[in-house]
Amino acid sequence: MAKNVLITGGTGFIGKYLTDVLTANGFSVSVLSRGDRKNTDAVTYYKWDLTRNYMDENAILNADYIIHLAGEGIVEKRWTEKRKKVILESRTQPIELIHSILEKHNKSLDAFVSASAVGIYGAVTSQNICTEETQPANDFLGLTCQQWENSADTIGPLGIRTVKIRTGIVFGKGEGFLKKVAPGFKAGFGSILGTGKQYLPWIHIEDLSQIYLKSITDAEMHGAYNAAVTDNTTNSGFSRILANLYGYNLWLPRVPEFILKIVLGKMSEAVLKGQRVSSEKIEKTGFEFQYNDIEIALSSCLK
Template sequence: MAQNVLLTGGTGFIGRHLTAVLIASGYTVSILSRSDRKNTANISYYKWDLESNYIEEEAILKADYIVHLAGEGIVEKRWTEQRKKAILESRTQPIELIFSVLKNNNKTLKAFISASGIGYYGAITSEEICTEETPAATDFLGKTCVEWEKAVDTIGALHIRTAKIRTGIVLGRNEGFLRKMTPSFKRGFGAILGTGNQYLPWIHVEDLCKIYLKMIQDNQTNGTYNAAVQDKTTNASFSNTLAKLYGYYIWLPKVPAFLLKIVLGEMSDAILKGQPASSEKIEKTGFEFQFTDLEIALSSCVS
């Protein structure tokens, strides 16, 4: 009988890709959704509502694995205090709800695997290559990731194998990060943000899904893993490569940091700062990235 993987955030960008990978690998998939959806041969939908602390328990009770991808977008809206609260709680509250169902029903899992973020290391620009042992930052992104991962640890306390995937910028065809960038670049109006020297750890969505599959299938994996190509891509090199794929060189001046700070407020730090991340730990598990060349990765994502 096929093993079942329950996804939170399963209807989002990464969730849709991961669903396809899981089904192709012989798993059935359950997805938690706030709206009614029709089941298919390989996908079952279950209702949940975080505001009322409701979850259809059958989804958890039938699961062999749970992958937690849900969370409000980091750069979708300006960071008001209310928005910050929503970003944090959208990541931790689902785990708390799942924990209560697992504990109350004495239910065990083969693994609980959660997204986390490279933001754990903070909105800092430095030459330091961050490993999984690098201390967490004390800014908003750092604190959010710490609380996120602490919530995952409560699942681990139930003697369930857990893994936390600290993810960089995810590249997919007209999705995620690129969905915001490509319209202006496609029209010839691409620009470098701030100094352009801030590092931009990235990963192709196909590689990210393979990492999640690796975490499911390899019961020796646990703890935290960076999910980003270990290169030294900066905002400038990323922007120049994207412009090149559209057939031009960037001609517009750099967008001044002060202007982005005026428009975006504190959220601008997530765009104007960044440091490289090590991929050594995930590669030591035997995982091999398919996309390590930025131009090849981007060319598979733009049209």
């Protein structure tokens, strides 16, 4: 029988794309869903409800692998204290539930793979290139990712290989980051944010999905891996390239930092700061990026 991969957050942008990749590679896929969904030939759905701390135990018991993608969006709403709590708990609470079910039934897995983010290195802009050995930052993004990964690390002592994928900004056709920013650029109103010097660690959805596939099939992978192209892309460079792909040069003035801070509050840190990250560790596993040129990557998403 085909090995089963259970995905939390499987109905989101990355989860849906990853489901197609996994099924194309001979895996069966299960997805945890809050709503009632009918099973298909490719996907089996199980119910969960984090507000009641509930998860259908059969989802865990039937899984060979678990990929944890669930989590509230970082830039969906202002970072009030209540919102920060929601962002963190939406990432850690599912792992606590999974851990309790695995432990209760003495259930083993071939691997547990958790999403994380390059935000672990903090909302700062510097010339440093962050590796997996770089210390987590002491700001909201850094601390959130650190606690997220600490939760994932509780699975390892159960004798389960654990992998953490520190993801950059994900480019995909009509989804994710581009779904938010592309319409304005397409309408001719693209602009640079702040100084534009903040780095923009990015990855194409196809490459990210292949990294997740490799993380479950490569038994040598464990621990944290950066999932972002190592280049010098900044917000300014990204903005100019995207405008050019839509057939014009940027003409609007930069959006001043103080305006973004007024509109977004502390959340402005997520768009005004950014560091480069190293992809050396994932590439040493034999992984090769299919998209390592940002213009080609963006062009493929706009077709």
